[in-house]
Amino acid sequence: MKFKIIKSSSKNLSRIGQIETTHGIINTPAFIVGGTKATVKALTIDQIKNLNAQAILANTYHLMLQPGAKIIQHADGLANFMGYNGPTFTDSGGFQIFSLGLAYKQNLKDMTNSRNSTQKLQYSKGLINITDEGVEFKSHLDGSKYFMSPEKSMEIQHQIGADIHMAFDQLTTPLADQSIIEEACKRTHQWALRSLTKHQKLNQQHQKNQQPEQALYGIIQGGRIKDLRIKSAKIINQLDFDGFGIGGIFEPTEINQVLNWIIPRLTIDKPRHLLGMGAQPLDLFLGIENGIDTFDCVAPTRQARNGALYTSNGRINIKNQQFKTNYLPIDKNCYCYTCINHSQSYLHHLFKANELLAYTLASIHNEYFIVNLVDKIRLSILNESYQEFKKNFLINYYQESDFINKFI
């Protein structure tokens, strides 16, 4: 993997770059679409390409349970298994192990009812067995036991064979006691080194077999604690990773503060990925101006399946009665397949009738909206109009000016 910076902003920490992988180039900043179980939910590969998505991130946890990493390895890796010829990422499995892989009955129900990731993570306490060696956890599908360690995560990720992998880390809820976050952070750093060592061995094997080498990002944790975040950034920065993943940020209001602690401690010549963020436009603006190169998030498709659609004037729920007789597209400024071909009235009908096409058309729109927004931000950095673009966009989108005034 190669990374080059094409332009750095003089006004903030944002930069325009290119990540070159075996499967193609990612122009950064970029929003990486979520392909949890080796599929971007409800979308074909052609639809993903047509909405200009540059890369897909799949989840190691989900894929190791179903269909199993070996099935994907025998298909010559994730991209080939999906029928996709673009760049791919996998996460380490850590996030889902700590948030999903716990007790698969009652707790799954509680989790489903809890409203955000922060809450969800609290359920993990005491339900998985964490030692320095690794983590024992239960599959959320059938309750069967698994063991995961940094070495195991590397093995599985190499079997899955995405272009860019993530080191195995320990996640906590930011609401945990400081001592717990501190311990998790320390373990994350030990596991980072073990991940890297194992990864390098596996890459040597690839080299011998004349197969492409894979890239590995180190993960920076530390919750909302300044000292821990700075320490984590410094330690991970010293190791021979190909890039950085920043984990444990859950709310847009944390982004400025936490990235302010981390980014200045990182070498500028490696790409930085903000894990799991990008549910709303504000995440993307704040991430990029603080030096983030890539994002991933499943919220655009998840919200789409609930009928919650992005527009330039904020989010709407297309299931609301008012859209039944509106024959305009979802967003008059949007050029996605759905907005070019279909009306709000038709989308409303498809959702009310529980038609599968509703999920596809809504997902195309939401993914396009977010991918396209990052593309527009990239362009505004290139032509020095970022501040103006940001202000116009956010004022139109959020409307509640009190909240958004803090950020523009």
Added chain:
Amino acid sequence: MKFKIIKSSSKNLSRIGQIETTHGIINTPAFIVGGTKATVKALTIDQIKNLNAQAILANTYHLMLQPGAKIIQHADGLANFMGYNGPTFTDSGGFQIFSLGLAYKQNLKDMTNSRNSTQKLQYSKGLINITDEGVEFKSHLDGSKYFMSPEKSMEIQHQIGADIHMAFDQLTTPLADQSIIEEACKRTHQWALRSLTKHQKLNQQHQKNQQPEQALYGIIQGGRIKDLRIKSAKIINQLDFDGFGIGGIFEPTEINQVLNWIIPRLTIDKPRHLLGMGAQPLDLFLGIENGIDTFDCVAPTRQARNGALYTSNGRINIKNQQFKTNYLPIDKNCYCYTCINHSQSYLHHLFKANELLAYTLASIHNEYFIVNLVDKIRLSILNESYQEFKKNFLINYYQESDFINKFI
């Protein structure tokens, strides 16, 4: 609507033709894909076009209940509402009224459990109120009461605005007593005339408003009773319809016999549509060689959603364990989007993981398989190789030679 015959076979009743509608030409014989609620389930308009489907048939019953015919009228008609610029059909609403619109609680459950349309129809007895004037029925969605008559069906179909409409008929199960079938048949003929009269009035209004006129097919019923079928064919043939719809055939084993009674009584210069048939290849061969021009059936997508996929060697269920590690396409002879891009292993995984993409990819394959089969049959009639093509195809597909020997 115009219909012209390009070639008639010298060996059987099959013919190659063209139906010209306001929204484009249909080369016949053709399989019309089912777009029940103004959407071919799980498929975008682009996917429908790419699998070479030439036209879509939507259901008046479903659309009058949801979103309501006026919503579609205000969108300038069905094609526009769907974002589709090809030819469209609607049925009269009759079939669903007699099979679905009855009692929406217990009976819906019974119907769901019953295995085929023939059985389903038996549940209608006594649960709807049929008079010479029309039918009182209950919505299967919420139990609310509706009244449908030939005039009402024409009004609704003109609001929906497809290119080709169907006359309102009374359906019975072929297992009903002869007297019941006879009565239904008589009413169907009275309703045919009333449908036609109302349709012509509505077309005159279109003419005045310089809007395109719509076409109407008369429906031939009569169950499995020779005299009734012949009488029905003769009566409908004398009326000024644009084409014929043949209803009440449920099994491929009935096709030869029933069409043999009907087709010789019909003028050759109008198109003939076999309603609701095309679930399996045999339906299509037998229909075409007996003079059918178009088919419609929702079975290809319904079966697809259950994982039942057509191949040149018969139907498979992709959810079976054996496909987990098979990296070949579903059918080595198929050139659909799914077979070009994806393996059995990937499809198996998507079904096992309940991923929405499973339904889309499987539906693309099944619709393509059936549409493409009819295209191949058309070609074989053109180049005088029909018998050979038929024999090879059916032997490969059905394998159980005892059953298929009767038909080749």
